[in-house]
Structures are given as structure tokens and as C-alpha cells.
Amino acid sequence: MKIHGVDITNPDKILFPESNSSKLDVINYYKNFSGQIMPFLKGRPLTLRRFPDGVNHQGFFQKNASDYFPDFIKTVEVQTDDGKNVSVVCNNLKTLLYLANQGTIEFHTWLSRIDKLNKPDKVVFDLDPASGSFNSLKNAAEVIREFLDKKGIRCKLTTSGKNGLHLWYTKRRTQTFDQSREEVKHLAEELIGLYPDLLTIEMRKDDRDGKIFIDYPRNSYGQTTICPYSLRATLNGSIATPISWEELSSIKSSQEFNLGNISKRRRH
Structure with a gap:
């Protein structure tokens, strides 16, 4: 079987046992939603999270491109504390489907692009609920949005697909990661004062103490965040999903959207 020029192997293998979703279901999801996910993937180094045998088996994070990846897979060399990585870059549908066929469930992206690796163009307020209260998490998202609005910053909202929420906004590439992270830290400290x-x-x-954690170090060189519209390695195939602020009040969990119901959001 070929889809968009990619040989699909073991299409019937079950990757999400709770929903009985197969590798082909995953590949078709990424194909059908390529128009939504590709703008968030393009031009950024990736960390892949692969589950070749399904999410109920041990998976692994992959920061370096495999030697056997075909020539059409674009890569970029990035400097790390330990030397360097050769990261995958997903700029087209063929690459996306090839990686999905390799058992990639989750796509984690840098906050910068490959032409200016140390100059982020994106800021993320990664919110984690320490106590598991999603209502508190939604309250935190609202007060942070209001706080940023007053500073002239318009942020967008994405469910993490696991437990948290991500507030994010784009920025001009004038600061290094160190400068951007310190700016986010100062904003977080001001929020905590309020x-x-x-x-x-x-x-x-x-x-x-049960409070909502603002993971400001996420805005650091070499750190990644889950890509909007990426699947997550949960039993029901939940999806990190952009939502409007008007929708937030009706969302019951960060795993609100999954392989079974995401098709209703094709218009978003």
C-alpha cells in the first residue's frame, strides 16, 4: 500500500488499543489534518516520540534522524551541550506520512526555526495542574490571558492532549532564548504576585501546594513543546488541539479531542 508515495507497512497494527485505532488510522489522521499541522511543523527541528508497537508498549524519544531515513527527509544540525544532534525537519506531507509510518505518534517542535536556531519566534506559557483540577487550570489560563492582554500581547490557546494547557504567541526574532526565557520568567513572577x-x-x-505551574524554562534553547494537532501517546489517542477562548468554558479536560471526534474540527 502506498499513500502519497510512502510505502505503508503493517497498516492494520493496533497502535491505540482502547479505541482499536490502527497505524492506518494514524496515517490517515495526519494526512487529513496535514493542512492544520504543517504550518506548525515547517522549518523547525523536531523531537519524535515513536511507538512502533503501540502506545501500550515502551516507546522512545528520538532527537537524531536515523541513518536509514530516506534522502527526502530534511535534517538540520543543531549544537547541544553534548556536541550536536541531526534533527528531522518536516516540511511536506510525504515526510509527515513517512514518520507516521515509522510509528511516530507525537511531534515535538522547537520554538525557533532552522534559519535562526537561537532566536525564538514563539513563546509558550506551559501550564500544568499540580492538583489535577482542570477548572483551576482554566481559571489560570483566563487570568494569564487577561494579564497579557493588558500588556498588548494576544495569546492563543491549545490543549496539550494530556493534562495541561498551552498559551502561546508569536514574536519577532530579536531576542536569544536566554533573553526570551528571562522575559517570560519576569512575566510569570509578576503573575504570581497578582x-x-x-x-x-x-x-x-x-x-x-496544589497551584498551577508555569513552566517558563520551556522557553529555552533546545527545548520542545508538543505541536498543535499532534497525537499524544494516550490510550484513547488524544490530540493537542487549538481551541478558541470562547470554547474554554465548555472543555472538560485537556484530552477533550481524540482520534474518534477530531474530524468534527476540520473547519478550525
């Missing part, structure tokens, strides 16, 4: 009972930047979970 909402000390709701928000925290404490790295240790034991020190968060």
Missing part, C-alpha cells in the same frame, strides 16, 4: 494562591514557578512538585 495571583499567589493560584500560580507558581516552583520546579519541585512537592513545593507547589
Whole structure:
């Protein structure tokens, strides 16, 4: 079987046992939603999270392109503390489908593009609910949105597909990652001063006292964030999904959208 020039192997292999979703279901999802996900993938180094035997088996993160990846897979060399990585870049549908056929469930992207690796064009407020309360998480998202609005920053919203919410906005590529991260840290500290009972930047979970954690270090060189419209390695095939602020009140969890119901959002 070929789809868009990619040989599909073991299409009937079940990758999501709870929903009985196969590799072909995953490949068809990424094909059908390529128009939505590709703008977020293009031009960025990726970390892949692969589950060749399904999400109920051990998977692995992959930062370096495999030697056997075909020549049409674009790569970029990035410097790391340990030397260098050769990261995959997904700029077209053929690459997306090839990677999905390799058992890639999750696509994690850098906050910068390959032409200016140390100059981020995106900022993410990654919110994690320490206590598991999604209502508190939604409240935190709303107050952060209002806070940023007053500073002239218009942020967008994405469910993480697991437990959290991501508020994000684009920016001009004038700062290094170190400068951008410090700016986000200062904003987070200002927010904590306004909402000390709701928000925290404490790295240790034991020190968060049930507050919503703002993961500002996510805005660092070499760090990644889940790509909007990426599947997540959950049993039901949940999806990191952009939502409108008007939708937030009706969302019951960060796993609201999955392989079974995402087709209703093709218009978004």
C-alpha cells in the first residue's frame, strides 16, 4: 500500500488499543489534518516520540534522524551541550506520512526555526495542574490571558492532549532564548504576585501546594513543546488541539479531542 508515495507497512497494527485505532488510522489522521499541522511543523527541528508497537508498549524519544531515513527527509544540525544532534525537519506531507509510518505518534517542535536556531519566534506559557483540577487550570489560563492582554500581547490557546494547557504567541526574532526565557520568567513572577494562591514557578512538585505551574524554562534553547494537532501517546489517542477562548468554558479536560471526534474540527 502506498499513500502519497510512502510505502505503508503493517497498516492494520493496533497502535491505540482502547479505541482499536490502527497505524492506518494514524496515517490517515495526519494526512487529513496535514493542512492544520504543517504550518506548525515547517522549518523547525523536531523531537519524535515513536511507538512502533503501540502506545501500550515502551516507546522512545528520538532527537537524531536515523541513518536509514530516506534522502527526502530534511535534517538540520543543531549544537547541544553534548556536541550536536541531526534533527528531522518536516516540511511536506510525504515526510509527515513517512514518520507516521515509522510509528511516530507525537511531534515535538522547537520554538525557533532552522534559519535562526537561537532566536525564538514563539513563546509558550506551559501550564500544568499540580492538583489535577482542570477548572483551576482554566481559571489560570483566563487570568494569564487577561494579564497579557493588558500588556498588548494576544495569546492563543491549545490543549496539550494530556493534562495541561498551552498559551502561546508569536514574536519577532530579536531576542536569544536566554533573553526570551528571562522575559517570560519576569512575566510569570509578576503573575504570581497578582495571583499567589493560584500560580507558581516552583520546579519541585512537592513545593507547589496544589497551584498551577508555569513552566517558563520551556522557553529555552533546545527545548520542545508538543505541536498543535499532534497525537499524544494516550490510550484513547488524544490530540493537542487549538481551541478558541470562547470554547474554554465548555472543555472538560485537556484530552477533550481524540482520534474518534477530531474530524468534527476540520473547519478550525
